[in-house]
Amino acid sequence: MPALTTTTPLRPRFAACSAHARAVDEPGLSSSLRGGFSPTDVAQSLQTPAGEALAQARRTSEGSAPIAVIGGGVSGVFAALALRSLGYGNITVIESAQRLGGKAGSFDHGGFSFPIGAVSTPFALREASFTGAQILEKPLRFATSAFAHSRTKLQILDANNLLPRRLQGGTPRRFHASELSHGATESWKEAFSGTGPPHRFYPHHVDFASKPELASAARPRVLGEEAWGRADSSWPLIYVSAHGYGVARAADAPPNYYWQRFAQKSTNAAKLPSLGPRGPALRGFDTTRHLERLLEQSGVAVLRSTRVASVLRSTGGVAITTAAGGAPLAFDKLVVATDLKAARSFLDTSAEEADLFSRVRHLNYHTLASHIEIPWVKPASVYYLGGHQGERDAVDAGAATGGCPTILFRPYAASNLTITWAYGGASLAPGTMEACLRRTVSSLGGRFGGVLLQQEWPDYFPHLASSDLASQVPRRLDALQGRKRTYYVGEIFNLPLVSERIGADDHAPPAEGRVTATRTRSMARGCRGERWCCAKASRGRWSAPSLQRHGTDAAAVEALVS
Numbered sequence: 001m002p003a004l005t006t007t008t009p010l011r012p013r014f015a016a017c018s019a020h021a022r023a024v025d026e027p028g029l030s031s032s033l034r035g036g037f038s039p040t041d042v043a044q045s046l047q048t049p050a051g052e053a054l055a056q057a058r059r060t061s062e063g064s065a066p067i068a069v070i071g072g073g074v075s076g077v078f079a080a081l082a083l084r085s086l087g088y089g090n091i092t093v094i095e096s097a098q099r100l101g102g103k104a105g106s107f108d109h110g111g112f113s114f115p116i117g118a119v120s121t122p123f124a125l126r127e128a129s130f131t132g133a134q135i136l137e138k139p140l141r142f143a144t145s146a147f148a149h150s151r152t153k154l155q156i157l158d159a160n161n162l163l164p165r166r167l168q169g170g171t172p173r174r175f176h177a178s179e180l181s182h183g184a185t186e187s188w189k190e191a192f193s194g195t196g197p198p199h200r201f202y203p204h205h206v207d208f209a210s211k212p213e214l215a216s217a218a219r220p221r222v223l224g225e226e227a228w229g230r231a232d233s234s235w236p237l238i239y240v241s242a243h244g245y246g247v248a249r250a251a252d253a254p255p256n257y258y259w260q261r262f263a264q265k266s267t268n269a270a271k272l273p274s275l276g277p278r279g280p281a282l283r284g285f286d287t288t289r290h291l292e293r294l295l296e297q298s299g300v301a302v303l304r305s306t307r308v309a310s311v312l313r314s315t316g317g318v319a320i321t322t323a324a325g326g327a328p329l330a331f332d333k334l335v336v337a338t339d340l341k342a343a344r345s346f347l348d349t350s351a352e353e354a355d356l357f358s359r360v361r362h363l364n365y366h367t368l369a370s371h372i373e374i375p376w377v378k379p380a381s382v383y384y385l386g387g388h389q390g391e392r393d394a395v396d397a398g399a400a401t402g403g404c405p406t407i408l409f410r411p412y413a414a415s416n417l418t419i420t421w422a423y424g425g426a427s428l429a430p431g432t433m434e435a436c437l438r439r440t441v442s443s444l445g446g447r448f449g450g451v452l453l454q455q456e457w458p459d460y461f462p463h464l465a466s467s468d469l470a471s472q473v474p475r476r477l478d479a480l481q482g483r484k485r486t487y488y489v490g491e492i493f494n495l496p497l498v499s500e501r502i503g504a505d506d507h508a509p510p511a512e513g514r515v516t517a518t519r520t521r522s523m524a525r526g527c528r529g530e531r532w533c534c535a536k537a538s539r540g541r542w543s544a545p546s547l548q549r550h551g552t553d554a555a556a557v558e559a560l561v562s
Contacts, residue, residue, distance in 0.1 A: 065332040066090040068320055070308055070346075073102025074501040075489045076337030077291050083335075084298040092301040092331075094308060094320070100295075103457060104498050105288045109369070112415055113286035116367055116455055119382065119409055119419070120157055120279025121287065121498040155283045158381045160276030163408075163444070165232060165387035171376050172383055175235045175276050183227035184236035184263035191260040201261055202494050203464070203474035214257040215469035228263075232386035235277060239266035241397075242406040244365035244421065245461050245496070247390030250400040252363065255466040261495055279382075285411055308346045313484040334486045339459040340477075350484075356477055359468050360492055363397055364424040365460035366433060368405070371449030372418040372441050379413040385440065388422075398425030404436035417452065424456060462492045 067088060069080045072095030080091045099105050103117035161172040191214055192201055199205060208215045231237050231248055240246055240262045246253040266277075282290060295302055307323040311334065319328040336343055340357040343349075349357065377383065384407055390400030405420035422433045434451055441448040464473055474493075481487050494500045 064090050066092065066330065067333045067335065068318060068329070068331040069093045069335040069337055070311075070320075070343075071095065071102070071337030071490075072097070072100040072291075072302065072304070073337060073490075074104050074291075074498055075491070076335070077101075077295060078501065079335050079337055079489045080300045081294060081298055084300055089299065092303060092329075093295065094303045094306050094322075096305070096307040098305050099288045100291045100302070100304070101288045103460070103496070105291075106285050107288075107369075107453065109417055109452065110415055112412055112417075113284055113289070114369060114411055114417060115285045115287065115409075115419060117457070118287075118498050119285070120159070120281050122280050153283050155281050155380060157279045157281050158378070159279055159384075161381055161383045162233065162238070163383055163385045163387075175233075179229055179233050180235045180276060181267045182229040182234055182236065184234075185267040187227060188260045188264040188267070191257075192264070201264065203257065203469070204478035204493065206257070206474070208257070208469045208472060212470065214255070214260065215466050216256045217253075217466040231389050231391050236263050236266045238384050238386065238389055239277075241389040241401075242384050242421070244363060244397075244406075244423065244457075246363060247394075247397040247400040247423070249390055249393050250397045251394070252361075252396045254361075254461075254463050255469055257469055258463055258495075265495075265497065277382075281380075311347050313348060313486060318485055332485070336486060336488045337490055339462055339490070340488065340492060341462070342459060347486075352476075353480060356473060356480070359464060359473055360462045361465060362459050362463075363461045365457045366422050366424045367453075367455040367457070368420045368422065368433065368437060368451055369417055369453040370420065370437060370451045371416050372408075372410070372446055373416050373449070374410075374418075374441065374444050374446030377408070377410050377418075377446075379410050381410075383408040388436075388440075394427075396425045396427055397423040399427040402436055403428045403432040405433075405440055416449070461496050462490070464492075 065088070067083060067090065069076045069083075069091065072093050076093055076095070077100060080093050083091050093100075099107070101116075104121060105116050106113045107116050108114075160174050162175050163172045191211070192206075206214060228234050228236050231241065237248060240259060241248065245258065245262055292302070303322075308320055309323045310321045312319045312321075312328070313334065318331040318334045320331065320334075321328045336347070339360065339362075341360040341362075344354060344357050347353070385405055388401050388404040388406050390397060392400060394400035401423050403422055403424065405422050407421045408418060409420070410416070410418045420437060422437070424433065433454075437451075438448045477488070477492065491501065
């Protein structure tokens with residue numbers, strides 16, 4: 001495994017806290033992964049050269065402990081970057097595919113980069129986090145980030161394009177203002193309350209016993225027809241169904257909790273109804289190379305095309321054997337950033353881990369890249385096919401939508417390669433998706449030139465069943481954090497949205513009794529002045545030996561190592 005040089009952490013930013021904070025040794029976390037400074041370290045480093053040398057020696061030793069991150073998707077990449085920013089210099093990302101990015105990756109064709117999965121991403125923003133990348137929740141903040149820091153990297157996608165079942169005049173129409181929110185806004189506010197820190201939405205923070213309606217499987221007509229509008233025209237419903245997160249009238253639709261969480265994201269558009277849905281995207285859609293550059297610039301080692309065969313965890317460390325064979329790779333800690341159900345194939349799971357991981361459910365979703373010419377389709381615009389959002393009862397989302405495209409997107413004017421997405425599944429016969437795509441293009445007045453690439457995502461949208469939410473499985477999953485030198489990040493702990501998987505939680509102050517020398521920008525912003533941070537730390541309110549306690553993945557890693 002490549003050896004990496006440990007970076008030298010910066011001088012403590014919160015030195016004034018040393019007189020107030022208490023030194024606390026968090027149980028269950030080894031010193032090699034907690035890292036950062038204790039208040040004693042801060043005092044020593046400020047008082048004497050010898051104290052500075054002592055503190056630096058300790059940081060160098062801790063920062064060189066090897067940490068493995070299995071999975072090179074968004075969660076894995078940004079977990080590695082967060083650890084690196086905290087001064088840990090020996091981080092290795094292990095990815096089974098040749099390209100990084102997972103469902104948010106890209107591919108090249110004809111001199112252009114095309115999205116293989118996620119299209120609207122905040123990668124181009126300086127603040128790619130829960131609160132920093134919300135174009136409509138915080139428009140002023142978004143504008144500042146976009147135009148002050150990201151002018152050459154950012155483009156705004158127009159997603160206010162609905163293709164109804166019967167097109168009028170051969171062109172799409174905009175979502176009507178009444179269709180942008182309906183009852184969805186009030187539904188999610190009622191479910192989660194209107195104010196509070198963003199991480200209150202995460203499933204392990206929700207008490208499903210006191211809110212049984214969130215764990216309920218009741219969704220089709222209650223949410224679809226009465227509260228949120230029609231499945232073929234209501235933006236909140238189309239936001240969920242078109243992007244692969246479930247079809248209201250399919251038997252495999254997710255529980256109410258997930259509908260409410262996606263409503264919280266989709267109803268941003270209701271705040272500016274004249275614009276409708278919009279989304280930030282990386283100019284050129286070159287997300288894979290963007291992630292590769294971030295890791296390279298941060299000094300993170302990457303093993304591509306490397307499938308993990310087995311992981312053995314012990315009190316002495318973590319041994320990872322790859323499918324290529326050879327001697328096991330030795331690490332001090334492990335971050336699992338892959339699908340938990342898939343992790344059972346290589347991880348030495350306990351009976352409890354195996355049981356919990358087996359409860360994760362998925363939807364089958366596909367990306368198709370095809371040569372399509374439709375005269376009125378505009379580049380960098382997202383089109384939603386209202387008639388393909390599943391208006392009939394069916395065994396699964398694939399059958400409910402007939403395998404037909406739910407979204408159509410042409411990235412460039414100079415290339416007719418068009419990206420579409422569709423549900424799959426065992427209920428569909430081979431060739432069903434291509435056949436429906438061909439018919440759809442013809443009905444839109446276009447020409448179909450064949451499919452260039454089809455990518456299946458059998459592990460799309462990991463989520464839990466109603467019964468598992470009701471029995472507090474999210475909290476049981478979160479309780480695994482730190483056991484057997486292992487920590488978990490990924491979609492099951494939050495949502496499968498890029499903005500939810502990266503960045504740090506602005507509202508998370510330092511963990512109890514710990515003052516770190518290097519912090520992510522968002523974490524630093526979360527402390528509204530040193531006195532506020534010291535008060536929080538000294539009261540011991542925020543103790544977080546968990547990867548998901550206070551925020552998205554990067555903030556979770558921050559809590560872990562603090």
